[in-house]
Amino acid sequence: MKSAFVPRLINGPFGDPGLYVSLRWLGRALLFDLGNLERIPGAAIARVSHVFVSHTHLDHFIGFDRLLRIFLARDAELVLYGPAGITRNVAGKLQGYTWNLVENYSFSLLVHEVDRDKISRCRFRARTGFEAEKLEEQPLQGLLHSEASLWVEAAILDHRIPCLAFALQEPTRLNIRTDALRQLGVPPGPWLSELKQRIRESSPEDTLICARWCEQGKEHTREFRLGDLRRELVLETPGTKICYVVDAIFHKDNVRRIVELARGADLFFCESLFLDRDREEASKRYHLTARQAGTLARLAGVRQLRTFHFSPRYSGQAQQLVAEAQATFLGELPPDEP
Template identity: 30%
Template sequence: MIISSGFFVLSMKIIPLGTKAGGSAHIHRYPSSYYFSFENEHCLIDAGEGVQFQLLRSGLSAHALKNIFITHLHGDHVLGLMGVLSNLSSEHRTNKLSIYGPKGLRELIEVLCRLTHVEFRFNCDIYELEEAFQGVFYTSNCITVEALPMEHRIPCFGYKITELVRENIDIDKATDLGVIQPEHFKRLKEERFCTINSTNITLEEILLPKVTPRTVVFCGDTRPCTNAVSIAQDCDVLIYESTFADNLKTKAHERYHSTAKQAAEVARQANVTLLYLTHISNRYDDATPLVEEACTIFPNTYLCKELEEIIIPKHSL
């Protein structure tokens, strides 16, 4: 069980809540949903049916959520969304919640609210991305989120979450240059330089080297495509669908999905660090063969396991 000790989480982590493809219910897997947390940023990526139950089982709180990012509007990715929103309202949430996704998201939520007589008691801001949108659409004090269209039967986005790396002062360097008084640091922060004993000191002179930001990519549902490789380039963790084994690659292509081997090829081309397979068809009670298949192309392949944390460690200098 994952127990959250509050809404501020120092480590960057992903908790898969649902990892199955569409279709009938599966005794061991729920439809697509993932919980991302880092510092004061908590968000859902997709909200398939049963997401509330998985949140309860994991010890995570929907009240901590600041944002929900929907990859596309197929039912196995959104049918749990209204339950989350309705219960947040009935439990007297007051903090704003923002929801991002493709066009049609606003209509979906508004129609369900009207027909089920739900009135939100909190500000629920809905942002629709145009079908061809690409680029950064969300920035907070600790992350940015970027979208790129994938290749699916309906508009679908891949999302890339990137850590915002802060500037950190090297205290030893600062002391050596005479930067010791609080007003010195205040001036450097505000104006990026200060004068000490007739010598101009710039902020850059006393900063520690910047570490490479951590990145996590969720590709939603997609055929293998250039945009999938592009958005996943050099990321730490790629969460990528592997609906079928490679012996069903024709079926995968027809249904705008990917095989495990194709997922591995995307990871290899994108030079990712770790690949996690998800969106597993119900035909595979045991997904181990899919991982084994992918490992022939990309050895650092793992299976997303529901309620098991994926922790992305901080990069060293």
């Protein structure tokens, strides 16, 4: 069974950071960071429903204008999450243009500003010339965003400013074994959706699931215990987890937060601006080295590490940055210590 997530970096490892995640069965996409978006086709950008911005340094936010341009004439609301200050940054971008011919446009932007324990929300509508409309604050308890087929968690990291890291998770996949269903002698129907729903809700094993169907004009009913059906009929596969970490200093607090967020991820995207030999420079600039990225991946027990966001000083040496991170991840080089 394929994962619902199809991730790809928006640029090469030396380009602006950003991750585009296509949602396989939903026909839309998520975007993590807004670096330069020129390499993403407009049609792909138009499928984005939620944007998650780590912080608003130029290389992570300059793509906002391309996004806005593509969405402006669309009948859509784009949802954007970002760290403390994001509302002011978005308002500033919007105020940089003149908006006198958009009163018939229905596009709007819903900004979520993420703080330690709360989310402040603000809507900007094209038809009002993007005036800021403050909405009610929401308490932040765990998840940043959740829907039936995915959820997103965030950690606030220290990059001398708050910088958000994100984990995207797919729920456990539940598939019906067709051979077992045939043996049971009951045709598929809405009762299978109910079965999956009850499993997701962790209903008790003895919950009764009722299958009703019609055969040659006659109605049939059969009842089953949830626990029995689950064992015989359902194939359960853990959902995919993707973690996206950029721009953070390697100190104890950040390490703890990143490891907690990334624990057990299938795919861990992690910045590594510097090589270990330039670790002083990395820490002065509140960034990670390749060895530190490898250390984080190892501590978090991820399955696969993908490093990116390399400093241009290493142009032509991408392989060295990758090798250092992977060797540390695999335990061939000693881990770094915060």
